[in-house]
Structure formats: structure tokens, C-alpha cells
Amino acid sequence: MPDTQISTLIRSRLTETPDFPSPGILFRDLSGLFADGPALRAVAEELIEGFGPIDAVVGVEARGFVLGAAAAVAGGLGMLAVRKAGKLPGEVLAESYELEYGTATLEVHPDTLPRGARVVIVDDVLATGGTLTATLRLMERAGWEVAGVAVVIELSSEFDGRGVLAASTDAPVKALVSF
16 A cells, blocks of 8 residues: 555544643544554555565564554564563563653563564554664564564654664664654
């Protein structure tokens, strides 16, 4: 689907809620997109398009799980879940990162994929880049090659998440719609 069509599709299915979860924040909700099967399929296919051969899709908690699973199914691939700390049993790799209000930690099982596996990291939003940078570090530590990073929404006018990611990886970054 051409970029303008996918952007139009996404914009038509998202809702905006001002002052959520706190004053001054404009929350862009993709629930309408998730509930529309053909729209979700089109977005899922577009998220992994153009990254060459890949072995798996990596979905970042939590909305990245929905998008990652849909993209994996669309591409006939497996999906690896990057979880918040304490959600995975057994041996994990953990990566902490800074938030506006503190720190958070993401975890992954390091033996889920073979070393050298090519992955595309998928999430709903690229804002500050902290979550995706932590995910990139986890992939590198596990020995997996990041073929690309794909998000539905990039908040480019408010943050420099793309610049933050560029400092951590040469992998291409794709956003389906930017605000």
C-alpha cells in the first residue's frame, strides 16, 4: 500500500484524547485500528515491508505485542516478546533505561532465537526513543541482528527519538505516520 494510503488509513482509525494520561499530553489511541481486521493487516504488512529477509518480529510491551504478532503472522514469521521486568521466568537479559519520571527495565529470553537471527523491532509509537534503544541493546546483547525498527506513529515534532535511535544503530527506522 502506498505511504499516503497507509497514513490515511491509520489516521482514520486512531482517536486522540487530550490531557491523558496527564495534563498537556495528547494521547493517540490505536484501538480502532486494532479492531479493524483489514486495516490491522495492511498496517502489519507495511511494518515489515522493505527490510529484506528477516527471521522474526520483535514486539515491545504492550501495544507492540499486538502489532508484532500481526506483522509476524502477515509475514509467516515468529514473534519475540520484549517484556517489562519480572514478567519472564528463567534466565533473562535485562536492559534499564531512563523515563521522564524514573527508570524502567525490559527483559528478553536470550535463547529464544539463534545467534545471528535477523529481526525487525515493532512498536506503536516512537517518542523519546528510550524504549526502542533499550530494545536495540537487548537484541545486540542476545546476538541478534536488527534489520530495522518500525513504528506506526512517530512523534517527530515533539521529540527526537529518531536521532536517539541513530546514535545507537545503523538499522533503518520506519514510521508509518508522523506528527
